[in-house]
Amino acid sequence: MPNNSETVPEVACVEDITKAITQLAKKDEQLTYQAVLECFYEHIINNVSDLDAFEKSKASWIRRINQVATICKVDLAHQQPTWKTVNEVLRKKLSSSPATEPASSSFKSPLSSSKSPSPLKTTLNEKDKVEFERMFATLDKSKFWILKASIEEAKRNDLPIDSIESVEEKVMKFAMSCNFKHPGHSFIVDLDDGNWDEVFSPAELEEMEEFGAPLLPPIDSKVSEKLNELAKLKTAKEAYNFACRLDHDPEEEPLMAWLMMSISQTAYQFLKKNNLHISNYLEADQQYYLWSFISTIFHGTESIWPLGKEKSSNANATANNSKRKLSAVNEICRKAMGRKMDTVYIGGDVELGCMEIGKSAADQTKEIKDGYIKMPLVMKDMLLNIANKAPSLVHNIHITGYSINGTNICMLDVDSPKGYITRVRRTRSLPYPSDRDTYVIRMIPLLRLAATAMAKMQNTLDTYNHAEIPLASSKSRRIVLPPCFHPTSTASTATSKTTTSSSSSTTASPSSSSSSSTTASPSSSSSSLSKGSASKRQKTKQ
Template sequence: MPTDNTPSDNERSSSDKEAANMKLETVVQRFLEKCNELNENPSLWRFVEENTDFIAKNSDRNSAIEAKWAGIFGAAMKQRKIEVAKVNKKPDFGAVALKMLELARESSKDHSTSAVTATTKTPSHTSFSTSLSSADKARLAQTFQNLKEDRFWALHLDESLNVDQRVIEFARSCNYYHPSQSLILDLGDGNWETVFSGAQLDRIEAFGDPLFCDLPAEIIEILNEVSKLKTPMEAYKFARTLDFDPIKEPLKHWVSLELQKSSQLHFYGDFHLTSMLESDQQYEMWSFLKSMVNGNKIKAVGKEGSSKANADENNKKRCISAVDPAIHRKMGRKMDLLYESSGKELGCIEIGKDEDQTKEMKDGLLKMPIVMHDMLLQVAFSESLLRCVHVLGFVIVGMCIPQMSSSMKSNSETSPT
């Protein structure tokens, strides 16, 4: 029987509801501050993107999650008299559902008496703060111990530099998830400046075969002429004077078409990148990254497709129910554009509407290296291909296009850079 100081069920329920409402208010306020930083109107898509964990932790699997949170978000914006932005991107409630399944599995493991082998999984969505448990670190140590050290990648400078060993030591020192735990060495990540010296990083970056093929002399001559042009109209007229066979000379055809198209954007003085949606940027501003594969066997697939290579890697240990129940197949990370050929993924693109350092870091240092790593593992399926294969990625942030490359070194098992 409860004492006078013990809250009743109704009081406890009311208290829990009040606490949940206060937390929601905090989340909404932080979200609005984030939108203000990005200089964009709030949208349901952005709210779900930024608060996947919170939504998953505060949702019931038996309820209509999408309708529920659309209503909560709409009511919060209406209360503040804020107009909701209409965007072409659908809220990723699939990521919310996956996170809810993850939380449910973790909860069932906490209450289970059976011994289950701990595994470190790549986060289902990109986050800066996915912490590692003691069990995760123990599994990583075991995984690294099973690698063949005679196949580690060594660079010979003044003294022998075992690159893979340095990567593994750094990965084991991390308290949060980092791509190094998948043996990914991303030279764009400033953390490596604490692991390697500047000279060592320069040597690593210069190692290996050239990324791009040499351009034909005729194309170089055309580009030199373009560099001399001063107005969009001059560029447009020059592109129309080029003579070529579109079937036999696809590269020259591409230069002509894209030069005309990009010139036209500036004809009327109403071109404003900041007012364009991500989808508009993809199909108008940066369309040349999609059309550049025209005329060969590579296809560019847009519309935020899910990476099959990433999905296959995430599900490679999936099996039927036995001691533990079978888990649902996980989706691959969604990319704004994927390059594919013969059923294999060869590269990807992520587009950000504005110059957003947080999004650039999430996409360029966490999300894309993992996806490109999985692509590379599927394409470089034999040792003879290790140094012949490159997987390309582009992170478009405002007016900047940092290019990324993923490749393997000759005597390393899985060390993309």
């Protein structure tokens, strides 16, 4: 009787399973046994000598996957996998000569042959541009946002009024000129994105930055007063003693309780010289040891809850599944999960913001991918979810986010100030204290930032809770904001991944599931973004 240890090699299989789980987890999808197994069918087939040995090894493979998933701290959906594809390919291998047709030629691993396009390099085709034009044509031009700076420029150049282009029209022209997917296709204008410097004049960009509610509203007066007192101190030990002396009622003054605990906890880490090696902290360590104060501030609100451990966004899932329909000519699409964020801030039945953490500030690619693509799109879905429920609030609510890279943090504010535009504004990046002598001067702006973000989220929740949800037909909904745009290349990749598991139970030829993969070339727009964001960060935003 074959030994399972021969059929399932200890080291080799663990490495393959770890690689599969790690790569699949990056795609923000719910992991299943089926998806993991499909990533190393070749390895299974090449290590099985006969069908009996294969049948007896199935339980070992499932056990190995469970062990690796536990080590990687990844949750697996316990859905029974199908082994039909492996059976079919294995039968062909055993029935043919090994010299004429090796198993590897009859099956391609999805991870090696059907890679998803990078979010930074998702190419557009003509069908995408036609679809984008069609979406633009559905918008009401009378509601477009025309900037005063555009009007003034037209007057200076003696141009007729009807020649003035709105923000939406300028975004449309830019989006049509792009060869790669850009947030502009979702009518998102991130004012730190250097691409917009070539679309709008400096006066127009300044007006868009300053229009409407300020980026940094006033914080609680008592917290501000105590922070001003803290600014008179010099060292972490003085700050720790200051926090211990704060007189407050934790039930009646939850913000003062938060301030006391945040200062004492963070200052305590700096009481010993060189005992805090923050550069070596992993993402989870940063979230719970360095940056916990930006979430614990909500513990006293009883209305907003920070949910961590990479929670998927429900608003993003709702948007991703908005086009699902009953099986008819085509089978109903599998339900898509929302993008996973390091923290999602929940208030009642809506999402008010999110947080993303990157371990290293030197990883500029991750900063661009998360802070300039992933977060703005997910936060727009959060904004759209509230606006669809209460359309009258579309220009009065703000979604707040944190982008943390290494020991630096900035706050994102996403709103729709006017028309169909979703605006993204950011604070200047703030560094975490590096030693006990820089603690006070570095920590005060961080505490102000946390108080500001909480005030913005609380204001959005209060505005939503006091708004009437209109009674109307489901078919009478007007376009409040255009949805996020998804090119056909990403859609086809998602379809390929969806059909991979189902095709293994219906066909003996799995290689067709990878035929829709797309290979993209590097994006020129991402380099412009990084240049623009670097220069913008030099500005001091009041």
